[in-house]
Amino acid sequence: MRKIKFGGKFFKSLNFRILLSLALTGMVPVLIITGVFLASYEKQALTQLGNDVRNQCQILATQLGSGELADEAGSETLQGELAQLSSLYDGRILIIDRNFEIVEDTYQLEEGRTMVAEEVIRCFKGENISHYVSGRFIEMTVPITVETDGGRKIVGVILASASTDSIHSQLEGLRSSSDMWLVAVGICVLALSILLSGWLIRPLKHMNQSIGGLVEGSLDGDLDIHDCTETENISDTFNLMLAKLRLVEESRQEFVSNVSHELKTPLTSMKVLADSLLMQQDAPVELYQEFMQDIAEEIDRENTIISDLLTLVKMDRKAPELNIAVTDVNEFMELILKRLRPIAEKANVEVVFESNRSVSAEIDATRLSLAFSNLVENAIKYNRENGWVRVMLDADHKFFYVKVSDSGIGIPQESLDYIFERFYRVDKSHSREIGGTGLGLAITRSAVVAHRGAIKVQSEPDVGTTFTVRIPLKYIA
Numbered sequence: 001m002r003k004i005k006f007g008g009k010f011f012k013s014l015n016f017r018i019l020l021s022l023a024l025t026g027m028v029p030v031l032i033i034t035g036v037f038l039a040s041y042e043k044q045a046l047t048q049l050g051n052d053v054r055n056q057c058q059i060l061a062t063q064l065g066s067g068e069l070a071d072e073a074g075s076e077t078l079q080g081e082l083a084q085l086s087s088l089y090d091g092r093i094l095i096i097d098r099n100f101e102i103v104e105d106t107y108q109l110e111e112g113r114t115m116v117a118e119e120v121i122r123c124f125k126g127e128n129i130s131h132y133v134s135g136r137f138i139e140m141t142v143p144i145t146v147e148t149d150g151g152r153k154i155v156g157v158i159l160a161s162a163s164t165d166s167i168h169s170q171l172e173g174l175r176s177s178s179d180m181w182l183v184a185v186g187i188c189v190l191a192l193s194i195l196l197s198g199w200l201i202r203p204l205k206h207m208n209q210s211i212g213g214l215v216e217g218s219l220d221g222d223l224d225i226h227d228c229t230e231t232e233n234i235s236d237t238f239n240l241m242l243a244k245l246r247l248v249e250e251s252r253q254e255f256v257s258n259v260s261h262e263l264k265t266p267l268t269s270m271k272v273l274a275d276s277l278l279m280q281q282d283a284p285v286e287l288y289q290e291f292m293q294d295i296a297e298e299i300d301r302e303n304t305i306i307s308d309l310l311t312l313v314k315m316d317r318k319a320p321e322l323n324i325a326v327t328d329v330n331e332f333m334e335l336i337l338k339r340l341r342p343i344a345e346k347a348n349v350e351v352v353f354e355s356n357r358s359v360s361a362e363i364d365a366t367r368l369s370l371a372f373s374n375l376v377e378n379a380i381k382y383n384r385e386n387g388w389v390r391v392m393l394d395a396d397h398k399f400f401y402v403k404v405s406d407s408g409i410g411i412p413q414e415s416l417d418y419i420f421e422r423f424y425r426v427d428k429s430h431s432r433e434i435g436g437t438g439l440g441l442a443i444t445r446s447a448v449v450a451h452r453g454a455i456k457v458q459s460e461p462d463v464g465t466t467f468t469v470r471i472p473l474k475y476i477a
């Protein structure tokens with residue numbers, strides 16, 4: 001029994017696909033949510049820090065704008081506030097006057113120097129900046145304004161910077177704890193995915209085992225899987241297929257036994273004839289001739305059965321190679337009847353052909369000739385003394401129809417369903433007597449079906465039989 005292998009083929013298996021899908025479905029949202037949370041936390045913390053520093057600087061700017069800048073900057077209170085602010089935010093504050101001179105530096109490195117930085121010039125023009133520099137600190141400018149007659153005038157600029165190190169160390173802490181959580185969630189998701197994929201795949205494994213069991217056995221029994229609706233449907237369809245297989249196997253066995261039996265009968269007759277000759281010492285020449293005549297007939301019969309069987313096998317092929325050509329069907333039917341007329345005359349049966357229109361169709365003349373010959377030959381064979389056979393040809397825009405009627409012995413109602421089966425004969429001894437093999441109608445039906453046509457039969461015992469064949473005018477491949 002073949003099983004789904006979970007070794008080298010694992011990555012190709014449905015189990016792996018389900019496992020991967022479940023793991024991804026579980027992990028991707030968790031990773032995205034964690035990433036978004038950390039990024040928005042960083043953004044919010046930075047904005048908060050920026051706002052806090054700006055507010056403090058604005059308070060400073062209001063105090064500085066209340067008097068002379070240099071005096072105010074030098075005041076002790078402000079010095080204290082500046083020192084407090086710069087240590088609180090771990091940053092630096094510079095106060096620059098209108099002449100771009102640094103009047104105050106909390107690092108006390110650049111006091112008295114000139115500062116012509118772009119941010120400062122832009123601030124004097126009324127444009128405040130606030131930006132985040134190289135992931136390490138926030139830098140911003142705040143104007144110092146005084147009230148004048150014509151409105152507010154910028155007299156100086158506060159250039160402040162605040163370190164973002166505390167935010168980053170907080171983020172680092174968050175990241176490492178979220179990493180730990182992610183690993184724990186990952187392990188849980190993986191374990192759950194393995195359990196779930198095993199559970200989902202179980203009906204298929206069950207089905208594989210059951211089918212394997214049936215294949216190993218003799219195809220007896222049915223699949224009975226009720227794990228889920230899908231496998232239930234598959235097992236129903238599989239059971240239908242099994243039933244068909246059994247039917248095919250049955251008919252194959254029947255066919256083989258029929259063939260053996262049919263081929264054996266002439267051989268048995270020949271053996272009996274030959275033995276009885278051998279047993280009679282000094283048998284007269286006439287007896288030899290008579291028995292040899294019988295043996296020759298049995299050989300002919302064996303030959304007919306074999307060639308009929310070969311014809312059937314050829315027709316039974318899945319895609320029979322047809323030699324399709326446009327054919328004048330009237331001429332074609334006339335030719336078939338011409339060949340059969342001598343047999344009809346011998347049997348004292350009259351054969352009539354009726355056709356109201358000229359019909360031309362795309363057919364394989366050899367195959368169909370065999371089919372129609374069988375029908376007409378049967379109509380002659382299973383007829384009565386002075387009987388008749390009427391062959392009618394008609395057509396519409398799609399099909400042509402051939403009707404073969406006879407005034408013969410007819411077929412009993414209960415046999416009508418079986419006459420197209422191989423080796424089926426209503427009256428075995430009568431059919432044998434007149435040289436039948438029981439394969440003629442099977443050959444006829446195969447040829448008609450290969451042309452995508454149909455055949456039906458109507459019969460009344462002791463009155464006669466009518467076979468009607470319908471063939472498309474244009475061959476449908």
Ligand code: ADP
Nearest residue numbers: 378379382410425426431436437438439440441
């Ligand atoms: P066979 O070689 O025995 O004629 P067929 O397959 O041609 O085999 O026919 C199967 C059986 O159908 C025949 O044995 C015969 O009993 C019956 N049958 C076929 N055609 C006719 C007919 N026109 N009239 C009466 N019986 C027929």
